[in-house]
Amino acid sequence: MRHVSHANKGQNVTELATTGTDLPRLRELNSLSIVRALRDHPPSTVTELSQRTGLSRPAVDVIAQGLVSDGWATVLEPGASSAVGRPARRYQFRAGAGYVLGVDVGVHKILALLADLDGNIVQTVRQSVTAEAAPAERLAVLDEVVTACVAGAGKTPGDIWAVTAAVTGAVDASGRTSFFTPLPGWKSVNLAAHLGTHFSCPIVVENDCKLAALAEQWKGAARDADDIVYLLAGMRTGAGLIIDGVLRRGFGGAAGEIGALKHVRWLNAPEHLQNCPGVPATVSPDDAAAWVFNAAREGDRAARAAVNRYVKDLAVGAAALVLTLDPQVVVFGGGFSRSADLVLDPLRNELQRLCLRMPDVRASTLGADSVALGALKLSLNEVDVRLFSAGLSAPVAPRRQ
Amino acid sequence: MRHVSHANKGQNVTELATTGTDLPRLRELNSLSIVRALRDHPPSTVTELSQRTGLSRPAVDVIAQGLVSDGWATVLEPGASSAVGRPARRYQFRAGAGYVLGVDVGVHKILALLADLDGNIVQTVRQSVTAEAAPAERLAVLDEVVTACVAGAGKTPGDIWAVTAAVTGAVDASGRTSFFTPLPGWKSVNLAAHLGTHFSCPIVVENDCKLAALAEQWKGAARDADDIVYLLAGMRTGAGLIIDGVLRRGFGGAAGEIGALKHVRWLNAPEHLQNCPGVPATVSPDDAAAWVFNAAREGDRAARAAVNRYVKDLAVGAAALVLTLDPQVVVFGGGFSRSADLVLDPLRNELQRLCLRMPDVRASTLGADSVALGALKLSLNEVDVRLFSAGLSAPVAPRRQ
Structure with a gap:
């Protein structure tokens, strides 16, 4: 795990x-x-x-x-x-000697990417799921998506060399999100064991923010950097940390969870958007933030004030990470990164005010697929490690030990 | 640097x-x-x-x-x-093939340690200096201490293979504490250049908290750990971070500076001790905290309340570090670690309340010498890196390039 x-x-x-x-x-x-x-x-x-x-x-x-x-x-x-x-x-x-899977088991969607050993994506399957779905329902959608992804590429589960699944919440040593998860009933789910019923290759379960950070380092906004703080900004705020080139999990898998500290204001930051005056009753709570960003872009004063309050709170937690780690780059990612045009400048101003040394602040270039892409990258890393440490025989999918 | x-x-x-x-x-x-x-x-x-x-x-x-x-x-x-x-x-x-120096250029004292290549300390020289001393005065004391340390061991500057000097404040790429330093006039001091007038070997200037963390990993309370948050707790509060076994400086040298964020309450935390009611007028501000800790130990209610308020504030910044990095061990070090008996339990209780995964919280075992000892260790590391990457000739002190 x-x-x-x-x-x-x-x-x-x-x-x-x-x-x-x-x-x-x-x-x-x-x-x-x-x-x-x-x-x-x-x-x-x-x-x-x-x-x-x-x-x-x-x-x-x-x-x-x-x-x-x-x-x-x-x-x-x-x-x-x-x-x-x-x-x-x-x-x-021969990149087609084997294939890897990266799956984002998200709150609202399941997204699977299948790639060859060079990381070229050959199949993408996405399906929505409701935030309230019970574990059995979410796992059933996951099964459908994964099966469709492998079959759609003309492959069988035996062609897959590594699988990485991204989940929301820190992943503990047992591969579960026992510290915290927003998904109902999900804390005790053993996702690796579930995927193990489909695949005999190594399976890794990892936190979504951490994987998104990896994706930005691999193919996104931070390809030139070794010290990266990635912010997954949406209706929840999370962080993934790359230090000296390596994704850091912490001793127990719970690195990057600064958002749990109420003093740094991430817990309630998105509420400034959700509770912004003027959001029409016809707009669902899930869509309120997008409405507010659009209204702010068009000059609505209440919406602009809400965005500013949001950025001020986002910046406190971001500053805690920057002051702790002194990264080269801060990547603003997640769902809200579509509105980076409204966020980046005020975020920079706040960080300038709060931090000792100012990092480079950039918008994610990968958008909503960053989590699944990071999962794919971790699968490729897993293949590399086995390939270059376990030794070389004819190419076959490795089996879990 | x-x-x-x-x-x-x-x-x-x-x-x-x-x-x-x-x-x-x-x-x-x-x-x-x-x-x-x-x-x-x-x-x-x-x-x-x-x-x-x-x-x-x-x-x-x-x-x-x-x-x-x-x-x-x-x-x-x-x-x-x-x-x-x-x-x-x-x-x-042959540990005596060469020698290394570790120097703590502190606010109140200069402490130099001289050791052989196995890290056995053969000479220790300490001299006080006032917090208000101008750079020239502090450097003059440093010169005396370093000269006495080398001569006292019967060595010459040419016998020294590496020198590390610890300073308060994050050390930038030029080896200066340009971000922040509590020492008057010290921001622009080029300490490495100054020491370079004595020694022709490599000279490193590094932040005191970072070096103290290294010392605790080397010979102190965290010898068994690879993921360490070290707290330097005294009239100022700082942190040093060891992640996956390696001391982390951050991209620009300013890692661990979470204390600069007022939201996490380290900036004013020691004032609870300094401003505690009941401290006699005869006790100097520098000694007030020690007085309060002693009074608390003897049951003084005001002193106990002050210590509790101090620990509550200390815990917020510590929780920010723990939630960010998820370390195995938190080491409570610095001057206040003499009163760890009063601090450790309430600090654990607060962290338990604030964090997702509880680290092991331990008191420093090295006390006031940890900074100089960490400087010594960094000098030994410097020797190792040159020895095991530059190649092997007869043992002589390396020269700066």
């Missing part, structure tokens, strides 16, 4: 390589270094791979052919287009 | 070792692995070193003798005491 970091990856390799006593293992390490060199790059020639890994050309040649027959790589035969000399064949990481 | 982490240490070594093309470099890596195996252990035989490193006994024998002639190791010839067989000679890391 835990986030799998890459921190100690190099260490094991070092110890094994420097002993120099275990040659089959060294050959496997060399295969791994070729896979790694392929994975991070466009199709590459033997010469390029040799330069990149420090292995000799003949060694790379043998290893690359082995990787092709094992299913880790494909060969791109040279076209006739090259004018100079005999063009070399190139090798490419 | 930055904290030097060990994060990428293994990585470089891996790349060099797996290429297998650079044999002299590999021999040096093997020497390094023997030094490392010696450094972390009691005196060891060739057999033990061979088992520990995976290198062959003949290779270890040659390398160990080279390390002795280079000055990295000493030989312990076997005594006659062993009854079975011929006792083997043992090798020991």
